[in-house]
Amino acid sequence: MxxxxxxxxxxxxxxxxxxxxxxxxxxxxxxxxxxxxxxxxxxxxxxxxxxxxxxxxxxxDRLGTNLLRVQPAERIGGGPVRLPADARARTERIGAVASASATGRLDASIRRTDRIPEADTGGIEVLAADLGLLRTLDGRVRVGSWLNGGTARYPTVVLGSVAAQRLGITRTGVQVHVQDRWFTVTGVLEPLPLAPEIERAALIGVPAAQAHLGYDGHPTTVYERSSEGSVREVRDLLPRTLSPEDPSEVAVSRPSDALxxxxxxxxxxxxxxxxxxxxxxxxxxxxxxxxxxxxxxxxxxxxxxxxxxxxxxxxxxxxxxxxxxxxxxxxxxxxxxxxxxxxxxxxxxxxxxxxxxxxxxxxxxxxxxxxxxxxxxxxxxxxxxxxxxxxxxxx
Known part of the structure; x- marks a missing residue:
């Protein structure tokens, strides 16, 4: 067994x-x-x-992925490339565009006082800004108010969130030195994740920039919003619309891609x-x-x-x-x-x-x-x- x-x-x-x-x-x-x-x-x-x-x-999802940024591309033979003065108006002619605005880089520095050397910019750019910029970027004002038809003609400035932090400014009514004259701070913006360059900028109305800082009216950046479904179509049309002679001189990017x-x-x-x-x-x-x-x-x-x-x-x-x-x-x-x-x-x-x-x-x-x-x-x-x-x- x-x-x-x-x-x-x-x-x-x-x-x-x-x-x-x-x-x-x-x-x-x-x-x-x-x-x-x-x-x-x-x-x-x-x-x-x-x-x-x-x-x-x-x-x-909150910010939207339908924002496009247009800037001059680098020319192969060297030399500066400029967007046309009516770049924003040309952009708005595209049927699918919901809103557009522009900023222009100014050859100026902003300092807390006139005793600080001009070379000490703190990485803050001075930009001429359209009144519709905040609407296009879907931005918000943290303190004070955004530029309007009245304040845009006078030496006033709105600071991006990072620029305000670097200058040590938390309230409006403070004066800062821009180039060779005093400007009054009328607002401080909330952070703009889709436009970090605006966070580090001092924004001045176009009329005041032309009158006091020699702005020639040629924007360096155009921001555009359209419907989600038409972003690709608009992206293809923008270079030919802004520079019909040489579309390669126009660079179009989608800020949400960076995030x-x-x-x-x-x-x-x-x-x-x-x-x-x-x-x-x-x-x-x-x-x-x-x-x-x-x-x-x-x-x-x-x-x-x-x-x-x-x-x-x-x-x-x-x-x-x-x-x-x-x-x-x-x-x-x-x-x-x-x-x-x-x-x-x-x-x-x-x-x-x-x-x-x-x-x-x-x-x-x-x-x-x-x-x-x-x-x-x-x-x-x-x-x-x-x-x-x-x-x-x-x-």
Whole structure:
């Protein structure tokens, strides 16, 4: 009569595997810590990156992706290229254009007082601006008011958010020195993510720029908005409309593309941090493997006793492989919780919508089980190869 070994049920396998962990809780916790750190790093990096991109997409939705910026292109043979003085009017002739406005760069510097050297500009440009600029850019005034038909004729200036910060100005009525005369600040703008050059600029009405700063009326930048569906058509028409003789002298860009590129660039940083998380995960796997090998050496008597009572090599392998998987699962669960909490906390502090992709959680779970299986494979095989007599005699 042949003896057939009893087949262990899944519940029995888990109970036998967990018994080894309960006997050494401190060692198990330290082994699981490496896995937890690796998984937490991976989940938090993916979650924070996803939250940042979601915030960027929401910001793009609010700002709109239908803004185009037109500037002179570089001439191949050198020499300056100028947009026509009626560039804004020409742009508005395109049927799909909803609004257009222009700014012109002035050869002038702005300083807080006349005692500051003219060369010390603080990176602030002085621009002549159309009255419709704020409407085209969908901008807002933080303090004071925007230029109007009256203030645009007098020495008044509206500051971009960055320009105001660099000049140390937080209220209106303050005077600043532009070129060789005083201008009164009548407004400070809110940030304009789609037009960062306006944030770093001092804006003066076209009539005042012509009267006091020698503005020749040729704009250096034209901003245009159209419907979302007609952006590509307008983009193709603008160079031929503004410069029929040589359309290549006109460069058209889409400011929202720069913001979208920032989201793509964030992927490089995410990849680096994921690499660090993977290293931590591997280190954690090595720690589990080391713990399991030591456990096999310490439990030779237990292995020999189980083998002498009829346990097969397969059952011994399953026991130690289950222990390794349980340690890895414990660390992986802790890592998932820590990584999710880190993502939620950071996103809430930054004012972003918290996002933890489900695929990231699934990938982290799969990585945890894979690492646990690989770490426990060699110790499990080693334990199963111990002969009962050798194991009992060396105990």
């Amino acid at each position: 042949s003896l057939v070994p009893v087949r262990l049920r899944p519940r029995d396998v888990v109970r036998v595997g967990a018994s080894g962990l309960r006997a050494r809780p401190a060692r198990v916790a330290l082994s699981a810590l490496g896995i937890a750190i690796g998984i937490a790093t991976m989940v938090s990096v993916i979650g924070i990156s996803a939250s940042s991109q979601e915030e960027l997409l929401r910001r793009l 979208a590129a920032r989201a793509a660039a964030a992927g490089t940083f995410t990849g680096l941090m994921l690499g660090l998380g993977a290293v931590a995960l591997i280190v954690g796997g090595v720690g589990i493997a080391n713990t399991m090998i030591i456990s096999v050496l310490e439990r030779r008597r237990e292995i020999g006793l189980r083998r002498s009572l009829g346990a097969t090599r397969g059952q011994i392998r399953v026991q130690f492989l289950t222990e390794s998987l349980l340690v890895s699962a414990l660390g992986g669960t802790a890592g998932l919780v820590l990584g999710t909490l880190a993502t939620l906390s950071y996103a809430l502090v930054q004012g972003w919508p918290p996002v933890v992709p489900l695929w990231a959680l699934a990938a982290a779970t799969a990585a945890t089980l894979l690492m646990g299986g690989l770490a426990g494979l060699y110790p499990a095989v080693r334990a199963s190869r111990l002969a009962p007599t050798v194991a009992l005699s060396s105990a």
